[in-house]
Amino acid sequence: MIIKIDMSKDTAIYKQIYDEIVKGILVRDVETNESLPSVRNMAASLSVNMHTVSKAYAKLKHEGFISLQRNNRATINDKESYAYSEEYVMAISDELEKIVIEAKCRGLKEKDLTEIIIKNYKKY
Amino acid sequence: MNIMSDIMICFAFVSLTVCFSILPFVGRKNLAFGISIPKSEYNNEKIKRIRRESLYTFLAIGITALLITIFAFRTVPEAKAIGLFTIMVLAQCFAYMSVFVLKNKKVKQLKKDLEWGKDAKNITVADTNFLTKEKIACSPKWFWIYGLVLILTIFLGLYFYDIIPAKIPMQMNLNGDYTRFADKSMISVMYPVFTQLFLGALFIFVYYMFKRTPLVIDAENPTESSKQNAVFRYRWSVFSFLGGLIMLVIFMMIMLGTIGFLSMVSIFYISMAGVVLIVAAAIALSITTGQSGSRVKIGKTKEEKTINREDDKYWKAGLIYFNREDPAFFVEKRFGIGTTINFARPKAVIIFLSVIAIAIIASVLSSIFL
Numbered sequence: 001m002i003i004k005i006d007m008s009k010d011t012a013i014y015k016q017i018y019d020e021i022v023k024g025i026l027v028r029d030v031e032t033n034e035s036l037p038s039v040r041n042m043a044a045s046l047s048v049n050m051h052t053v054s055k056a057y058a059k060l061k062h063e064g065f066i067s068l069q070r071n072n073r074a075t076i077n078d079k080e081s082y083a084y085s086e087e088y089v090m091a092i093s094d095e096l097e098k099i100v101i102e103a104k105c106r107g108l109k110e111k112d113l114t115e116i117i118i119k120n121y122k123k124y
Numbered sequence: 125m126n127i128m129s130d131i132m133i134c135f136a137f138v139s140l141t142v143c144f145s146i147l148p149f150v151g152r153k154n155l156a157f158g159i160s161i162p163k164s165e166y167n168n169e170k171i172k173r174i175r176r177e178s179l180y181t182f183l184a185i186g187i188t189a190l191l192i193t194i195f196a197f198r199t200v201p202e203a204k205a206i207g208l209f210t211i212m213v214l215a216q217c218f219a220y221m222s223v224f225v226l227k228n229k230k231v232k233q234l235k236k237d238l239e240w241g242k243d244a245k246n247i248t249v250a251d252t253n254f255l256t257k258e259k260i261a262c263s264p265k266w267f268w269i270y271g272l273v274l275i276l277t278i279f280l281g282l283y284f285y286d287i288i289p290a291k292i293p294m295q296m297n298l299n300g301d302y303t304r305f306a307d308k309s310m311i312s313v314m315y316p317v318f319t320q321l322f323l324g325a326l327f328i329f330v331y332y333m334f335k336r337t338p339l340v341i342d343a344e345n346p347t348e349s350s351k352q353n354a355v356f357r358y359r360w361s362v363f364s365f366l367g368g369l370i371m372l373v374i375f376m377m378i379m380l381g382t383i384g385f386l387s388m389v390s391i392f393y394i395s396m397a398g399v400v401l402i403v404a405a406a407i408a409l410s411i412t413t414g415q416s417g418s419r420v421k422i423g424k425t426k427e428e429k430t431i432n433r434e435d436d437k438y439w440k441a442g443l444i445y446f447n448r449e450d451p452a453f454f455v456e457k458r459f460g461i462g463t464t465i466n467f468a469r470p471k472a473v474i475i476f477l478s479v480i481a482i483a484i485i486a487s488v489l490s491s492i493f494l
Contacts, residue, residue, distance in 0.1 A: 001253065002346045007246040007434065030252070037255035044452030045250035045338040047435065 001029035005046055013048055017056035025065060025076060026124055036066065036074040129205075129297070132396075133193050136213065139403045141186025144220045146407065147460050148175045148227075150414045154342065154432045157227040158442020158458035162240055162431055163344065170234055174227055181223050189216040206297060221443070224459060228442035246434040247343035251350045254339055260354050261335040261361035270324045273372045277320060277379045281313050284383045288313055292382055294490070296392065313382060315490065316375040322486055323375070327368025329479065334360050337454040337463040340416060343432050352417025359413055360462070363405060370398045410461050 001024035005016045024030045036042070039057060043050040057074050060066045064082040066074045103113050148157065153166040157174070165171060193212045200208055235241060254260055281288075292312045295304040306312040334357055342349035374395045381391040413419055438447040445455050446467045453472040454463045465472040 001251070002341070002350070003250045003252060004343060004346065005248045005250075007248060008244075024252075035256050037250075037252050040451050041255045041338070042250060042252070044450065045255060046248050047338075047433065047447065047450040047452065047455075048248075049449040050451045 003042075003046065005048070014052045014055040014059070017042075017046075017053060018059050021056070021060060022065060023124075025082075030076050032076050032078045034076050036076070038072065038074075129197060130194060133197065133209065134190065135400065136209075137186055137190040137193065137216070139407070140213065140216055141182060141190075142407055143403075143410075145179055145182040145186070146410060148178050150410050150419060150461060151459060152340075152342075152415050152418045152432075155458055157224060157231045158439055159228060159231040159235055160431050160434055160436055161231070161235060162244055163342075165238075165240060171231070174230055174234075178223055178227050182220060185216060185219045185223070189219075202297065202303075224443070225441045228459075232436070241431065241434065244431040244434075245343075246431050248433045249341040249343050249346050249349075251339060251341055251346065254350065254354065258354065260339070260357040261331065262358065262365060264331070266365050267324075267328055267331070269369060270328070270372055273369070273376055274317065274320050274324065277317050277372075277376045278314070280376070280379050280383065281317065285313060288383055293388070296388075302388065316379045316382070318486070318490075320372050320375045322482060323371045324368060326479065327364050327371070329475075331361055331364040331368075333454050333463050334364065337456055338452050340433065340456045349417075352420045354417070355420050356413050356415075356417035359409055363409055367402045367405070370402055374398045415461050416456060 001021070003017060003020040003024075005013055005020070007013070009016070011019075021030070021036070030036070036057070037045070039050050039053045043053045046053075057066065057068065060074070061068055064077060067077055067081075068074055100113065154160060154163045156166070156171050157178075161168075161171070189212055193209065196208055196212075197205055288308055290308045291305040292308055292315075293302040293304070294306045294312070294315065295302065297303045306315075339350065339353040339357075341353065377386060377391055377394050380386045381388065386394075411419070435447070438450075439445055439458055442458050444467055445458075445464060448468045450466055450468070452466055453469050453475075455466055456462075457464045465476050467473055
């Protein structure tokens with residue numbers, strides 16, 4: 001799995017790492033039970049602070065994507081562990097609301113906005 | 125001084141000059157003299173000119189140093205010749221470093237003037253397969269062969285201890301004549317073994333460094349870049365294993381010479397052949413592979429205004445990496461081939477300094493006690 005981080009973006013680096021790994025899981029670049037690199041190795045490879053990677057792993061764990069073993073090894077969970085919950089649907093509904101508000105405010109058409117979502121959904 | 129020492133001096137200075145002169149050309153395409161630039165600017169006329177200038181300067185320095193040394197060798201007493209030689213080699217290295225630092229400043233200014241850093245994407249990439257699954261170096265098991273050579277050398281020294289002459293040659297000059305002898309003792313007989321231990325450890329350390337340095341992956345072609353990195357790491361890991369093996373075998377030959385099975389002349393030629401082989405292989409490998417496989421052709425590259433890892437600010441004079449945020453001990457060099465250490469990591473600095481310290485202490489101790 002290739003993890004690409006854009007340091008010039010506004011998105012926090014830990015969030016970018018999180019997003020890249022979730023993408024990796026979706027496109028099956030990493031399989032269930034496969035290990036992720038250690039926090040140190042991942043941080044060294046990206047030359048970022050270890051806390052940044054820890055934070056990304058902690059969030060992945062919190063969302064059920066990975067488990068952290070006793071030896072600090074991170075492994076990918078099975079599908080059931082990260083299947084969506086009501087809580088999650090509510091959370092993204094909030095996020096999408098904000099996006100829709102701004103888009104509508106800027107005059108983007110409903111059709112064009114849904115098209116973006118559909119296009120991205122079909123991409124993967 | 126004779127023809128032999130002239131050949132030796134020529135070899136040393138020519139290889140040093142070649143090693144440095146190829147450096148601006150074997151690096152990554154997104155770096156120029158240790159400054160990160162967009163790949164598309166690698167063939168920028170101004171960058172090209174700076175590279176050319178540095179090549180000519182390197183060659184001029186090399187030729188000057190060579191001529192001075194050859195001339196000076198004819199005027200100084202033999203005892204001081206080795207010292208002069210060492211000083212000249214160090215002076216040449218220092219001159220090269222200074223040229224590099226000057227060019228580094230020049231490129232930095234150019235980057236600023238032409239605004240390459242402005243609105244370029246700053247991307248950093250990791251390939252997790254190389255952290256968990258794939259191998260990037262030859263198996264460490266090969267290094268058991270070092271142990272075999274070592275044991276064989278110790279065995280030779282012990283088994284033939286009685287027939288070893290009372291005076292043991294310790295040092296050779298550039299003509300292949302012995303200049304210093306030590307009284308026979310367990311320590312002086314085992315001198316080649318101590319050297320083998322040090323060299324073996326050094327080459328294992330180099331192998332380990334190549335293995336442990338995080339891969340720097342090109343953001344524009346991550347997959348190809350990963351492959352190039354893997355080729356580079358694998359080739360150099362094999363090189364460090366074989367290079368170390370050659371050195372260890374040379375010192376086994378020296379043990380044979382101490383016993384009296386090999387003549388002085390043949391040891392001289394064997395060691396020279398070994399050193400020439402290692403230097404030639406390193407140069408050939410640098411030219412064919414480049415830093416981190418930048419010269420290994422895999423697929424096509426698309427050109428975009430992307431800067432791979434904008435971390436100029438962590439590279440002091442383009443040579444010394446100091447980044448407190450980065451947990452890596454070893455990092456890929458910005459200029460030249462191979463890896464260097466993160467000076468913000470105390471442990472890495474300690475390892476680095478102890479390697480140098482061991483070398484100095486060992487040579488001092490041997491000159492005091494032997």
